[in-house]
Amino acid sequence: MLILDLIKQEWKKSIRSRGFYKNIVANLFLGIFAVYIIVVFLFLGFSLNSILEKVSTSLTPMEIVNGAMFYLILGALTIRFLLQQLNTFNLPLYQTLPIKRSTLVNFILIKPIFAPINYFTLLVIMPFAIKSVAGYYSGIIAFRFVLSFVFIIWFDSLTAAFLKRKFGSSVFAFLAIFIVFASIAALEYFKLFSFFVVSQKCFGWIILNRFGLFIPLVAVMLAFGWNKRFFYKNFYPEQFNQKLKGAKISTADFSFLNRFGIVGELISLQIKLMLRHKRTRTILLTSVIFLFYGLLFYTHHSNGDGMLFFIAVFMTGILMLMYGQWAISWDSNHFDSLMTKNIPVRSYVTANYYLMMAFNILCFVLTTPYFLFGSKIIYMHIAAFFFNSGVNVFLLLFFSTFNTKRVDLSRSSAMNYQGTTYKSFLIVLPIMFLPMLLVGILSWVASLSVALWTVSILGLTGILLRKPLITVCINQFNSRKYKLAEGFREQE
Amino acid sequence: MIEVSNLQKAYNGITVLNIPQLTIPKGESFGLVGNNGAGKTTFFRLILDLIEATSGGVQVNGQKVARNDDWKAFTGSFLDEGFLIDFLTPREYFNFVGKLYLKSEGDITLFMESMQDFFNGEILGTKKMIRDFSKGNQKKIGIAAALLGEPKLLILDEPFTALDPSSQIRLKRFLNDLQAASQITMLISSHDLNHITEVCKRIVVLEKGDMVKDLQTNTDTLKELEAYFAV
Incomplete structure (x- = not known):
């Protein structure tokens, strides 16, 4: 049976692939x-x-x-x-x-x-x-x-x-x-x-x-x-x-970004990367679908405050979270290129920061229709936006340096976990559940407004301290750089 | 230009590169030859700060390269396809790289025109992405991009392999002209002893991580190298 042989070979291909056991x-x-x-x-x-x-x-x-x-x-x-x-x-x-x-x-x-x-x-x-x-x-x-x-x-x-x-x-x-x-x-x-x-x-x-x-x-x-x-x-x-x-490529021009020098160039490069690969396009599409997540939860009033805040963080930060998990790994294919061309590490990290901030603002604006669900949701979303922009963005920048696995962009679509390690999960867990716990506990012990003020102030502090925090991320990047380069060079 | 001291790289306790001392003065064309696994690419990666030295280090212009950004401004390099950004078209890629080295649009266009001969008219006209080009053409794109920033230091790993015969000859002439016209420091590795002796004034032979020969190129160098590698 030839077909059986072929099936066997495909099976071997998957269990003998290098990633299988490591992962x-x-x-x-x-x-x-x-x-x-x-x-x-x-x-x-x-x-x-x-x-x-x-x-x-x-x-x-x-x-x-x-x-x-x-x-x-x-x-x-x-x-x-x-x-x-x-x-x-x-x-x-x-x-x-x-x-x-x-x-x-x-x-x-x-x-x-x-x-x-x-x-x-x-x-x-x-x-x-x-x-x-x-x-x-x-x-x-x-x-x-x-x-x-x-x-x-x-x-x-x-x-x-x-x-x-x-x-x-x-x-x-x-x-x-x-x-x-x-x-x-x-x-x-x-x-x-x-x-x-x-x-x-x-x-x-x-x-x-x-x-x-x-x-x-x-x-x-x-x-x-x-x-x-x-x-x-x-x-x-x-x-x-x-x-x-995908023989045709979108040649949209992002030349308005040129004014921002190397950082602008890197951001426009990153946008091109996202638009020209199936896997990243699917992420964009999934994010749009997740924007409707609120319709499921905000219509029920039985949800606790912690849970609601979780949803708010999720929706106002969905693009940042999806992108940020692999913030550096997206570049694994051309990482050597970025590291040897005239790109100071500070510009590289700053570009990632601004891109994620742009995603945050975009998602926040796109979710404003939910304001119709009442003032509670408005406060939730604003607090979540601050928290995402001041805390989560740095957590993502910092922890994404631990993702040393090459992400193969040419492979397509959702349900694609190539390049996923347990670290990817560990990154997302605190980012998603910490604010949920924080708000849940504070609104239970004190009140919802105390809880929301607390996370907002945390977020605002992060935004104000962005310079030193970015420096922390740069140092982290520098200390992980060789591990990253080595990991990305290893093809599956 | 480049100062190497006590440079060692080991993987799992096995030393793959060990260079106690090496100085490459400004303007030298430096060739590196050696069989597979001799440590050529490892050496280049160490100079480009892509891997961490186990001990010792590399200095360029008196500054350590490790975790430093300064050398990037005057260094052009191409080791493998990882140095390309494969989802861009060649034009977009040159524009991107040009901007990084603070070139104006006009400079970049001028540069691309000067490369037309080397590209053999195959690369700039199309809207293909770099990943859809053949290996040889990808190499040409990478080498061109390395030159775009008018580097003072140029590092090329096996630039002649995968190129067609005409392109090899063009590249050789091009590198020689460049060397004559400007005070560029070149580091080139190759498996082709003919090419390397024609392009480089100094040739170092690596074997299993050790420098075994350091020659100033003269008429006998090719013979000496051939004798060394003969089995």
């Missing part, structure tokens, strides 16, 4: 996170039945799920389109060996289906099927229900890969998806056309009818066929890699 602590953290997700999903699965029973009395829980199915498929497709990494199988490596091309293509297409992350949704669906579907209908129907989900996962995975290979993930694709979604939601909301009813009927038939499952199966085969046709048409890897390489 065991980071993997441990990710493992804990995975366990957390599994527990949450299972819990949701077991309670879904009773939740849905309360939603409607006329429909069975399964009928509601069927109605939502259309949206689930579309939603999953979108998320996959945005986040799913295309299988980067080293085609040229095998192309010269006597292996049939169709075997290779099949491998590329089938491999992602074995990724366990695909089947996380089953953790919700299986308990639900056992508890609800088997109860309302029968065991065999519950089985078909689960099976239809597996087919849908395959369909989504294959279709998303196809769309991504074909169109790439441009801003336009993102906009197009958004428009399609908005119009579908509008149709449903204004009761012009209900996809819910259609979807409920369709999937009801698929699951209840004895031969219904053939339909998703055919859909999977069709999606597989599209992919195969695509590879058939684009025979050489360079043809389908072209789009991924």
Whole structure:
């Protein structure tokens, strides 16, 4: 079995990569996170039945799920389109060996289906099927229900890969998806056309009818066929890699920054870096999504002050936090260049400082609509802004010097933990939870205003003392410089 | 210009470079040869303060290079692709580097035009990013960027490898002209004994971290080196 050999080699590639063992602590953290997700999903699965029973009395829980199915498929497709990494199988490596091309293509297409992350949704669906579907209908129907989900996962995975290979993930694709979604939601909301009813009927038939499952199966085969046709048409890897390489570059001009000398040059370089790499672009996109985080929390009044402040710090500092964690590591590819050209260390560190401050101001301005949620939120955000600009920015500058692992920017997108070590987690923990604890305790012992004044004053002190604090960061950078340079030189 | 004293670099207790004393006067063209693992790149990295010496140190113009920014203003260097910024186009990269050395836009344009011959017309016209260029062209970009700041000290690690024959000859002529016209100090390593003897007035042979030969180039130098490296 040739395919088995290929799978084995891919497996060896991942466990023999240099980062694998070194990174065991980071993997441990990710493992804990995975366990957390599994527990949450299972819990949701077991309670879904009773939740849905309360939603409607006329429909069975399964009928509601069927109605939502259309949206689930579309939603999953979108998320996959945005986040799913295309299988980067080293085609040229095998192309010269006597292996049939169709075997290779099949491998590329089938491999992602074995990724366990695909089947996380089953953790919700299986308990639900056992508890609800088997109860309302029968065991065999519950089985078909689960099976239809597996087919849908395959369909989504294959279709998303196809769309991504074909169109790439441009801003336009993102906009197009958004428009399609908005119009579908509008149709449903204004009761012009209900996809819910259609979807409920369709999937009801698929699951209840004895031969219904053939339909998703055919859909999977069709999606597989599209992919195969695509590879058939684009025979050489360079043809389908072209789009991924991002041949076009945004040549936006940041010449207004030139006035600020070397620091300005470095900032504009850093902005170019962020706009020209997929991984950093994804960070920008994720940050925008996180800006809506407040809608989830500010609408409930049950949250404690500490928690609210945590959210405020998170939202007004999201870009800084995302960027700052790897503030120096972003430059790992060209670190030697920056260290040997005429760039005083002070300029380098100051550039990073100003860039993070700019991110802070940007996020603060973008989150001002939350001021509509009341004066408490206004004070929270202002205090958080001061704290981010006076304390967190320096913590990030200081601790980011411990991230000595090379960050490979050419690898794409979210859920990419390459270059993550346990240190990355250790950096973020105090930055996120210290202010939360501080505000939580102070507002409990004294009052909220005391708590907010305390963090604001801490922040303002930091802003006023920025010169000596930057010097502290410079000394730290200087003492870690060789470790950084050595770590960045080591390719995975 | 460069003063090396008691310089030692060890990894895990194994000494990879040991230079008790070495002086490179201003305006010298200094060549470094040696087999793989001889310590050539390590030596250059120590001069450029990219690694920390286990003991001893390097002084440039009487100042220690370690944790110092002053030498950067008059030093141009290219060791490997890490010295490039690969997501920029060559033009953007030259502009960036030029600005760092306080060159005006006009100076930078003039410089790029003077490099057209060396680039063989392949580099400046396109909007490709540096990472999409071939190894040889990347090397040309890196060498050009090292020269952009009109350095007084130039450090190049194996500048001739990966270049096509015409470019090798052009580079050789270019370095010789530069040497004749200005009082530039050059440190160049190479595996090609022909090239190095044509470009450098002084050649040092490293073996397993030790300086084993220190020669002033003359007509017999090439033969001597060939005899030394013959197996």
